[in-house]
Amino acid sequence: MGSCSAPWYELNLSAPDGNVAACCYYSGKRDPWLDDSVDISHYWNGPSIREARRTQKGAIPSPNGCSSCFYFNQVLPGQNYYSFANPPADTSSAQLENWHLAKSEYEAKVEQASCMPLRIYANFGFGCNLSCTMCHQVPRRSELKRQILAETVLNWHEALTRCLDFSVIGGEPLTLSEGLKFIRKFAPDERYDATRLSVYTNGTLVQKHWDTWKTKRKLSFTISLDSIGMGYEAIRVGGRWSEVERNILDILKEKAKSHPDWGITTNANMQKTGIPYLPEFAKWHVKHQIHTFFYDFISAPGVEDTYHRDNILHNSQLLDSIPNWRDLIDEAVGVFRSAGWGFEADQLEQYRNRVAENAEKQAKNILRMRSQQNRSDWASVTYGKGERNWSKRLEAYPTPGKPPIPTVEIHGLVAFKKTRIGDYFATPFINIKAPRGGTECRVRASWPKVVPEDPYMRLAHIILKDHKGNQLQDFREYRNSGDGTELILIVEIPKGMSKIQAVLTPLGEENTLLPESLEIEMDSRLLDRALNYESSMIPKLRYFSGRLAAIIRIQTIHRLTTFLELAQLRKKE
16 A cells, blocks of 8 residues: 555544544544634644654554554555545646645655645534434434534635535535535635535435535535445435435436536445345446445444444354345446446455455354353352342443433333433442453343334443453344344453443434343353352352262362362351
């Protein structure tokens, strides 16, 4: 790849996150976004982007803000963030001059840039009219309502004439007052005729703004689809495929009729839900001559369960539910290849190979974990007088500085009324004594079938943490039946660990159900060394028929002190 071109190409603005960077993938420290009007150079040559340029020069060793870049982990080999190979066509003299300056400064790895950004990418806000299952903005948008003020960026007259593209994104920018304000002022302004306006949209509302669109010569729509038909509606909750398809076809008609410089593309997040529809997705795009881009799932607070339930790349056990997954991808690849669309075909083949490689790596562990799930020698860790259901002992932990967690009762179950990142319910800490080689425990949670089913309702995300707040690695699978849903976790307990805690967090934007039942189970041979939070520090040994044999088995993996403690207790008898 060489070095990334982003710090000399793009200025990435995000009002809801309140920061500025060279691209949305940069993980280093970012500069704050200000509502006040400041010269664009304040951001373009600010500390974070200068640091990104030094990183690409090799002056900042790894780990740094560009290490393990999500973008370069999934793009095709040899692809850069932006290619300076050839000057862009249909540009003004100011744009072309700026492009050559940016190219030379990229090649020289200049830290203090004299060029202006070739692309300004502005996230105006998180507001949206859909609640997509994988969207990391959804759980945060009720709290992060800040928008980029249109006038702030409209004051950058020189930069707007010298950049090649101004990208408007959200959320859904057509639901954002400031995003619409910017579009309505920028689109018809003749000073920016040569600057392309790119609108990143879910496509559900474009029909409401035809008068504005028609004023812009160089206009592009990037429409987030992920799938088509029922697959689309399952992922993009609240959207209707028939309406989005109609809007896309209307854009194509207008382009053919009077706006040849318009562009339209789509993108697709790779999810299990969309895999069965991939061949039809490919055929639809080729039929209408609309190119697309595939990208990987991003895990984030509030969408963790979608990541675990729909991401086949990182959760290979999900492939069992779509045994013909490879054939479906290959069929879509064939459709693209036959049309001469090598980019889409190559992307899908790369994704297929990554899925297959990960599945091969995970195969043995999946078999082992499934055998663990079905073992018959798990025994519940109890509290009080043998109570097994820890859901009755959950305590609320609201976000620091916020009011109590808003909850609601749904069919007898407690639910988070909305997602507030930082809210959680948790069990008390459970004292354990993990053996020298470490061990595993099983967590089972169940939810009854809720009638009528709410498409916005989700099931609380459950993890185990240690006393320091570190999440313990787990393997999870859901089992659905006519009675409801059961989640089974096999959790790795490192050696020497003394305390664990189950933590439940909300998902999405609407109601998130807490489980009806939550059980934490240990190997019955080790249960004598698991103490609930009410127990003393000395294990209460259970005596039962054949206990001596069990003690001998325990002794093979535990410290010698266990045997000595047992001897003392038997002496007291």
